[in-house]
Amino acid sequence: MDVISHVIDVIGRGEAVKANGPIEHWLTTLATGFWGFDDSKEGVWSGLQEGDVLIFQSGPPNWDFVDKYKPKPNVSGFIGAGVVSHTSKKDGPRWLSEVIESNVHGALTPKLWPNLVHFSDVIWLGNVDLIPAQELQARIEECKSQTLDLKSHIEHLAENILSFGAMVSAGFTCAPMGTGGRLIKRAEVLARLFQSYCSVSTHRAYADSTVVAPVDFGVAELPGSYDFKCLGNVTPSKRSARPSQATVPRKGSIRKKDYLQEAADNQELGLLGELIVFAAEQSRVLNEFGEGYVSRVIHVSKEEGDGAGYDIRTLRRGLSGVTEHYLEVKTTSGNANTAFFISENELRFATSEPDRYEVVRLHSLDRDAGEYFEYRLTARELLGMDMAPVSYRVNVGAEVASDLD
Incomplete structure (x- = not known):
């Protein structure tokens, strides 16, 4: 629940x-x-x-x-x-x-x-x-x-x-x-x-x-941050509609769930996903634009706080030259069809930057093996998807879980 x-x-x-x-x-x-x-x-x-x-x-x-x-x-x-x-x-x-x-x-x-x-x-x-x-x-x-x-x-x-x-x-x-x-x-x-x-x-x-504040360590200090391997792009299936309502437990049953531990686990997993993407963006910008541009890749949620509406500010090459782009990272150990939550603030920012905002969805993440799959949603794709108004949950496929980051 x-x-x-x-x-x-x-x-x-x-x-x-x-x-x-x-x-x-x-x-x-x-x-x-x-x-x-x-x-x-x-x-x-x-x-x-x-x-x-x-x-x-x-x-x-x-x-x-x-x-x-x-x-x-x-x-x-x-x-x-x-x-x-x-x-x-x-x-x-x-x-x-x-x-x-x-x-x-x-x-x-x-x-x-x-x-x-x-x-x-x-x-x-x-x-x-x-x-x-x-x-x-x-x-x-x-x-x-x-x-x-x-x-x-x-x-x-x-x-x-x-x-x-x-x-x-x-x-x-x-x-x-x-x-x-x-x-x-x-x-x-x-x-x-x-x-x-x-x-x-x-x-x-x-x-x-x-x-919970992000752990204060740099990308180079995150054990295995560059060792995580993306196994490919796997997108959600299109075979389902809205999730069914969960069965409501009787009084007392909810206390078997450790909310504090779940919150800590979700926070840790979310931060790990952000650091993986941040490291990958630094490497990509270094290869595409050179060392002088790497410092402009910013882990915003870590450096500036979590109210910006996105996690990472990076660079892309466009028709007008090198421009800033904004990445919101959502991470889960579940599969590609696992729903995710997105805040009102993140939706507002996506609406304001339809050509420069992207959700990076890391899924099937295996911390022991150092592997994951991913897919990406542009702002326009995100805004066109089915959302249950739970602040908001994006229903990407048949299976629904409650990963918060």
């Missing part, structure tokens, strides 16, 4: 827990992959288990700590949901109010949220690709002023918010205040409503409750 299906299933059973806080606190969750409960909710916190789902409810910014402005859109409502991996305690300030009260005001007893809930996966409804989460969190934790300007970041996070008005119109209501309770009444209505908003959501996988 994929992450969105699991989240919807738990919500529909009335087992999702509501976590409520000012919207600027959710910017920290975006960067760190965790949420915090204060000591009054330690009983709720201690009862959480792997696979549980928290629905993220945001409220207006706390103007004692955030520069004042008139929020547009309305920032009160549900902005996402996370799958619990584990819990822990913290002792230092991480949220903006904690930082300012502790480091700026010098409060002896600042309001703290020490009981952390770590997420393996989060479905964000907002446009989080436009938020430089790690850089922003560094600004929050280094804040030396009374308030911080977070206007644009809050607005991006609140895009596509599931507002209380929309919930009431659909027949679902819940108390706007309070945190830690389960959303039981008319849960099936909330599940359907949340699922409808997931069509433009973004899935983020977290490991050890931080966004």
Whole structure:
């Protein structure tokens, strides 16, 4: 079962827990992959288990700590949901109010949220690709002023918010205040409503409750990076339509799945695929254009962050000379018919660069043998394919898996 299906299933059973806080606190969750409960909710916190789902409810910014402005859109409502991996305690300030009260005001007893809930996966409804989460969190934790300007970041996070008005119109209501309770009444209505908003959501996988950053090593230091052999171009078969819906497991069965390990494995496989393609592009550019051009091949997701809409910036020869091209790498150990996910941001970039954007699909990758197959999709081919709106899954053939990178 994929992450969105699991989240919807738990919500529909009335087992999702509501976590409520000012919207600027959710910017920290975006960067760190965790949420915090204060000591009054330690009983709720201690009862959480792997696979549980928290629905993220945001409220207006706390103007004692955030520069004042008139929020547009309305920032009160549900902005996402996370799958619990584990819990822990913290002792230092991480949220903006904690930082300012502790480091700026010098409060002896600042309001703290020490009981952390770590997420393996989060479905964000907002446009989080436009938020430089790690850089922003560094600004929050280094804040030396009374308030911080977070206007644009809050607005991006609140895009596509599931507002209380929309919930009431659909027949679902819940108390706007309070945190830690389960959303039981008319849960099936909330599940359907949340699922409808997931069509433009973004899935983020977290490991050890931080966004997994690419390993900082060069191509020459990756063991066997040039030794991986492409066995040929194998494209998906054209014999199938949409995948059938997975069977929904009963309560408790989902916990047999190690979401944290799956996220880490997917991240590692995705990075390996990017490095294989990056090394191949460096070699090709060296052979075609010479040594002076190799430095212009950039592993963008590693060097500049994952919000560009592509992974590798490379060079091709065209009618107007040497031009930049953009590669999005999708890697799987499954076969050519394995579906893959593509983000709204990646689709937007493909649309903006129809002649210079390409998906490089590495599949059947065997790490032990150092072998793989591949096929490539131009932007126009990608945009013309069947997509299930799960942020988005490209259905290339009969067999469907949930490789995320």
